[in-house]
Amino acid sequence: MPLDISAAFPAHVGIIMDGNGRWAKRRGLPRTEGHRQGLEAAKRIVRAARNSGIPFLSLFVFSTENWRRASEETGFLMGLLEEHLSRELDFYRELKVRVVHSGDRAGLPAGVCREIDRVMADTADNSGIVVNLAINYGGRDEILRAVDKALRSRPVGTAAALTEDDIDRAMDRPDIPPPDLIIRTSGELRLSNFLLWESAYAELYFDGKLWPDWDAEDLAKALASYEERKRLFGGKR
Ligand code: IPE
Ligand code: IPE
Ligand code: MG
Numbered sequence: 003m004p005l006d007i008s009a010a011f012p013a014h015v016g017i018i019m020d021g022n023g024r025w026a027k028r029r030g031l032p033r034t035e036g037h038r039q040g041l042e043a044a045k046r047i048v049r050a051a052r053n054s055g056i057p058f059l060s061l062f063v064f065s066t067e068n069w070r071r072a073s074e075e076t077g078f079l080m081g082l083l084e085e086h087l088s089r090e091l092d093f094y095r096e097l098k099v100r101v102v103h104s105g106d107r108a109g110l111p112a113g114v115c116r117e118i119d120r121v122m123a124d125t126a127d128n129s130g131i132v133v134n135l136a137i138n139y140g141g142r143d144e145i146l147r148a149v150d151k152a153l154r155s156r157p158v159g160t161a162a163a164l165t166e167d168d169i170d171r172a173m174d175r176p177d178i179p180p181p182d183l184i185i186r187t188s189g190e191l192r193l194s195n196f197l198l199w200e201s202a203y204a205e206l207y208f209d210g211k212l213w214p215d216w217d218a219e220d221l222a223k224a225l226a227s228y229e230e231r232k233r234l235f236g237g238k239r
Contacts, residue, residue, distance in 0.1 A: 010229045012182035014058035015051065016204070018196050019044060021188025021212030028212075034078045039214035041086060045093060050218035052097045052131045054225060058178050059133050062196050066106065066140030080111050083137065087117035091124055098130025104174040105139030106147065134175055141198030148172035148199075173199065180204065183228045185221075187213045205231050 019040060026036030044061055051059045063083065069076055094101055101121045110118075114137070151172040152164055170176060180200040184193070189210040193201065207224045209216075232239075 012056065012205075012225070012228055014060065014179050014181045014183075015056050015224075016060040016062070016181040016184045016197050016201070017047065018062045018184070018186040018190075018194060019213040019216075020186060020190055020194075022214060024188060025212040025214040033075055036214060037075075037079055037082060041082060043214050043216045045090075046217055047221055048099060048131070048133055049097060050221045052099065053218070054221065056131060059131060060104065060178070060181060060197065061133065061135055062139065062194075063135050063137045064105075064139070065136075065195055066109070066138060066143050067195060069109075080114055084111070084113045084117050087114075087121050091121065094121065094125050094128070094133075098128040099125055100128040100130075100132045101125045102132060102134050102175060102178075104134055104136045104144065106143055107138070109138045132178065134178060136196070139174075140195045141193070141201075142195060144174055145169070145199050148174075169199065182233075183207060183224065185209065185224050187211055187216055187220075203233070203235050205233065 022036035022040040023033045024036070025039060026033050029035075044063075048059065048061075064079060068079075093099075101118075103118045103122065107115050107118075118135070118137070148169050149164070149172070152168040155172070180202070181197055181204045183206075184197065184201055184204045185207045186192075187209050189208070191208055197204070205228055207227055209220060209224065211220060
């Protein structure tokens with residue numbers, strides 16, 4: 003990586019961008035308007051993360067469980083995503099963002115897959131920040147697909163037990179280090195199936211603000227909190 007990563011600075015930040023629906027409800031607006039504003043917040047935070055020098059940012063965009071919502075909402079979200087990815091390449095170019103994807107492509111509409119592929123190809127050489135979009139992503143689903151892939155890729159008749167390295171290599175983004183910091187907005191205190199394997203030693207930061215209200219200052223506060231943490235990884239204090 004071109005960026006210098008000090009010990010007190012996170013190499014990889016993951017964000018569970020929650021609270022779009024409540025943001026809209028408080029204003030008497032449809033949930034869809036919350037998602038529109040949530041997308042604007044995501045763009046603000048990508049810019050802020052890039053300016054802060056964070057090398058890797060994972061954004062939880064749509065979970066494998068979000069299909070439980072009304073088809074009007076899931077359809078709107080898929081359309082919003084497809085439109086954003088197809089129309090806003092300049093945004094990624096300007097910030098030198100390299101876009102990658104985590105999640106199960108098999109369950110995504112063809113149009114969304116096509117735009118993800120196009121943006122990934124068009125931004126592959128960018129070196130400003132890697133933005134990992136978790137779309138149709140579930141931590142359990144990722145682990146299951148990785149175990150399956152790791153087992154299938156072994157020579158027939160192999161007796162040795164799988165190792166953690168085998169699973170690491172078979173995950174969706176083996177090229178991204180585990181998250182140092184996971185942020186969740188809107189006051190919910192749970193991971194909701196985000197980066198389960200990778201977050202084993204992540205520092206957690208919960209904030210009460212709803213995602214559409216998040217800005218650069220909120221990210222700065224989360225980073226300041228992270229810098230005060232003492233990470234032990236099971237070692238001695
Ligand atoms: C996060 O906001 C966006 C997605 C999960 C797609 P929500 O839509 O979950 O907003 P709340 O939690 O209902 O307020
Ligand atoms: C997690 O938020 C998923 C995303 C932010 C994309 P949810 O709103 O789906 O999580 P729960 O249902 O409150 O746990
Ligand atoms: Mg929610």
